[in-house]
Amino acid sequence: MSKKILRTTPSLVNNWDSCPTRGFYTDIKQIGQSETKASSQDSREIGILVHKMLEMYYQLLQWTDDKRDVRRISSVEFGRKKSVELSLSSTDVETAIRTFNDYVAFYGDEDIQPLEVEQPFSKVLFETDSHIILMEGKKDLKAVLQGNTWIIDHKTTGSKRFLSPISNQFFAYAWASEVRTVVINSIGTQKTVEPKDRFRRLFVSFTEEQIQEWYGNTVKSILDWIGYIETGHYLMRLTSCQSKFGLCQFHPICSSPPEDRERVIAMDYVHRPPHDPFED
Numbered sequence: 001m002s003k004k005i006l007r008t009t010p011s012l013v014n015n016w017d018s019c020p021t022r023g024f025y026t027d028i029k030q031i032g033q034s035e036t037k038a039s040s041q042d043s044r045e046i047g048i049l050v051h052k053m054l055e056m057y058y059q060l061l062q063w064t065d066d067k068r069d070v071r072r073i074s075s076v077e078f079g080r081k082k083s084v085e086l087s088l089s090s091t092d093v094e095t096a097i098r099t100f101n102d103y104v105a106f107y108g109d110e111d112i113q114p115l116e117v118e119q120p121f122s123k124v125l126f127e128t129d130s131h132i133i134l135m136e137g138k139k140d141l142k143a144v145l146q147g148n149t150w151i152i153d154h155k156t157t158g159s160k161r162f163l164s165p166i167s168n169q170f171f172a173y174a175w176a177s178e179v180r181t182v183v184i185n186s187i188g189t190q191k192t193v194e195p196k197d198r199f200r201r202l203f204v205s206f207t208e209e210q211i212q213e214w215y216g217n218t219v220k221s222i223l224d225w226i227g228y229i230e231t232g233h234y235l236m237r238l239t240s241c242q243s244k245f246g247l248c249q250f251h252p253i254c255s256s257p258p259e260d261r262e263r264v265i266a267m268d269y270v271h272r273p274p275h276d277p278f279e280d
Helices: 010-018 020-028 038-063 068-083 090-107 168-177 208-231 258-268
Strands: 004-008 031-033 112-127 131-145 148-157 181-188 199-205 269-271
Touching (some): 004 208, 010 020, 010 168, 010 208, 020 031, 020 208, 038 090, 038 112, 038 131, 038 148, 068 090, 090 199, 131 168, 131 181, 131 208, 148 168, 258 269
Parallel strands (some): 004 131
Antiparallel strands (some): 031 269, 112 131, 131 148, 181 199
16 A cells, blocks of 8 residues: 655644644635735835745856846846735835845845755655655755855744744755755845845754654654544644734634634635545
């Protein structure tokens, strides 16, 4: 009998660890609320547009001999074309372009040599008698910087905030690539903050012991998910119902009696076709 394949990502690990019920609704039943907070959506899409321009900029640096300003102009033109695919106002598009231009000016002609740009990965995390578990993702940038090879992850933000280096995303990058240092490339989109406070890089190095600890935790979590999926019983983690941003989007479902939940889903949520997480 062939083994079933389960594909997972760092964001799925986050989702299922925070609440298996939320993981079920998001990743298997594939439902969501019809409305999202506009400011949150705009901020996310500004970040996507900045990422697109950085992707082009570093690809040009990797594959051409173009001067910095030529790469910058080409990347901005690319960004303007990509912006039509996003739900951004003209003001937000200009915010993204200003942020990108400021970033290029701030880091200037630094000695950085891109090795991989937006390179996806898929690696077997572990196998059981019946399953093969793949960890998948995409690294923003792998580059030689300051004489060393690092994984660089771009993080755009509209406010100064602390980014924790202890994340499934960074551990997964380090484990999959065998590059043990991840650079968190923090990019602020604010207009009135000095560049030195908007553009910061945090170098995070992991020991083999830390990687193995993360690996063990992740394997245990995924074995739990497989149990939830195969039994159809999903743990409802009540400590995740509320955060500083408000109630979980699935709170109206979970707070309803079990016999009434399908009605709430049908009335108040957007549906996509259900997803079977296993591949034969």
